[in-house]
Amino acid sequence: MIAEDRTILQERIEDKRDDLIDLLGELIDQRPVTGNEKPAQEVIASRLDSRGLDVDTWEPNADELRDHPGFFETSSYAEYGYEARPNVAATKDGVGDGRSLTLSGHVDVVPVDDDEWTDDPWTATVEDGRLYGRGSNDMLGGVASIVIAFEALDELGIDLAGDLTLQTTIEEEAGGPGGVLSALERGYRPDAAIIAEPSGLPNIGMASAGVMYFRVTVPGASAHAARGYAGVNAIGNAATVYRALDELDRKRKSRISYEPAVRQNPKLDGHETNLNVGAIDGGDWPSTVPSSAVLEGRIGWPPGETREEVRAEVEAAIQAVTENDEWLAEHPPELEWFGWNAAPHELDTDDEIVRVARENAETVTGGQTTFGGGSGGNDERFYNRYYDIPCPSVGPRGANIHGADEYVEIESLVETAQTLALTAIDWCGIGE
Structure with missing residues (x-):
């Protein structure tokens, strides 16, 4: 032409x-x-x-x-x-x-x-x-x-x-x-x-990027808030799990880089991978110690890792915090992968x-x-x-x-x- x-x-x-x-x-x-x-x-x-x-x-x-x-x-x-x-x-x-x-x-x-x-x-x-x-x-x-x-x-x-x-x-x-x-x-x-x-x-x-969604159900034990000693607060336990996931996110960011992502957006430097807990649901009454809390999150990562490798790392982080907590060791959280499940x-x-x-x-x-x-x-x-x-x-x-x-x-x-x-x-x- x-x-x-x-x-x-x-x-x-x-x-x-x-x-x-x-x-x-x-x-x-x-x-x-x-x-x-x-x-x-x-x-x-x-x-x-x-x-x-x-x-x-x-x-x-x-x-x-x-x-x-x-x-x-x-x-x-x-x-x-x-x-x-x-x-x-x-x-x-x-x-x-x-x-x-x-x-x-x-x-x-x-x-x-x-x-x-x-x-x-x-x-x-x-x-x-x-x-x-x-x-x-x-x-x-x-x-x-x-x-x-x-x-x-x-x-x-x-x-x-x-x-x-x-x-x-x-x-x-x-x-x-x-x-x-x-x-x-x-x-x-x-x-x-x-x-x-x-x-x-x-x-x-x-x-x-690879993208996967996950859900962590964290157990507790219900009781009247006035007798909180008789219960175990699932929201508090969920906070423990959250901190472990947040630490994993920081470790992954420190080791993972991907130049094309940074070329596209320089502000992504150091943030090419991301683990975000975007939703939490727990408890149903202010005077009740909650017996369950649910965290839902997304993990995204650039080319270089498989879905299996990423899942294993998330699972290991939750397993480690579980083993180091007396209650969670006997009542482990349940991890579920749902929704987005895309490879990079x-x-x-x-x-x-x-x-x-x-x-x-x-x-x-x-x-x-x-x-x-x-x-x-x-x-x-x-x-x-x-x-x-x-x-x-x-x-x-x-x-x-x-x-x-x-x-x-x-x-x-x-x-x-x-x-x-x-x-x-x-x-x-x-x-x-």
């Missing part, structure tokens, strides 16, 4: 800026918190259908996925199941024998605390080149960019030699097996894939799809790419770990992911769409 035609493609996407903003606003308006993805998926499916594409919509089947090494029962599956939570995919067939490519993104977002937001989190607010709203950056903005890239290629009549699939999936925020893994098992296995997670274009994501991944940055995406990202933005990742779990691991399909993250710039006043830079949405469209041309080739 000659340089003039590439410029025309970029200009077409620039002309669709307002359409991109409107689409993103419409997706935010659907409030697609994990478990309620269907309204947003209907927006995507309708948009693809209007292009005359054969839109594939399906609900995941946990029983068919259960034996896969990447599957686990997510918290969203436990709460909602997969009924009325569809994935969406549509493929524009290539006109030659070029390589296939999937552009993918998840439509689910995390909940909000409305009181923390300056404006309504479920209404797109545009200000100073930024679009604010829940999911604007993670990752409804990337999804909107994928759609615009797909449409611009179609509108200009650019026939790729290889198949190009647009895919939107569910429950990434809970771990993703009902989304990307389900799509892979359904047969959507391209030669390469790109997920438009917010990598901070021209930066590209090439790694994800790392992509070779010399892979061709990464090189092509990098060249286009740098051309479009005028910047220089930094490769980062490894601080959070994401869907790219399914492609890279289990199917040997290279898949980087190529997505927009923004801030406050999962927090109040989340935003995406509008210019970076346009640049993401341009980068993805040009990369599709270079990877799939142009039909004769």
Whole structure:
């Protein structure tokens, strides 16, 4: 494709800026918190259908996925199941024998605390080149960019030699097996894939963290508070376990480093791994010594350790504090692993799809790419770990992911769409 035609493609996407903003606003308006993805998926499916594409919509089947090494029962599956939570995919067939490519993104977002937001989190607010709203950056903005890239290629009549699939999936925020893994098992296995997670274009994501959730049930013995000598306070015992886990977190931080994570965010230096106790439940009455307390936590870590090694270290820390406590030695805590159970991944940055995406990202933005990742779990691991399909993250710039006043830079949405469209041309080739 000659340089003039590439410029025309970029200009077409620039002309669709307002359409991109409107689409993103419409997706935010659907409030697609994990478990309620269907309204947003209907927006995507309708948009693809209007292009005359054969839109594939399906609900995941946990029983068919259960034996896969990447599957686990997510918290969203436990709460909602997969009924009325569809994935969406549509493929524009290539006109030659070029390589296939999937552009993918998840439509689910995390909940909000409305009181923390300056404006309504479920209404797109545009200000100073930024679009604010829940999911604007993670990752409804990337999804909107994928759609615009797909449409611009179609509108200009650019026939790729290889198949190009647009895919939107569910429950990434809970771990993703009902989304990307389900799509892979359904047969959507391209030669390469790109997920438009917010990598901070021209930066590209090439790694994800391992993530696991755990629950520790700590026993005590109930009694009236006035006769506390007759009981054992489970919350106090839970505090003992917490301190042991906190000490483990400090030891792991002191020995574990991962340069790509720090390149992505310099503030992660010394914090590439993290063990967080995020919830505690214990007791039911101020005048009763509680007989049970439950800690729930998350441990995340960059590539370099297996899930089995990490589990063993957590288990050993709890076992050590148990053996050194007279009560706990006879009434040991129960440790349960639940929900998130993702292994880390790392992509070779010399892979061709990464090189092509990098060249286009740098051309479009005028910047220089930094490769980062490894601080959070994401869907790219399914492609890279289990199917040997290279898949980087190529997505927009923004801030406050999962927090109040989340935003995406509008210019970076346009640049993401341009980068993805040009990369599709270079990877799939142009039909004769």
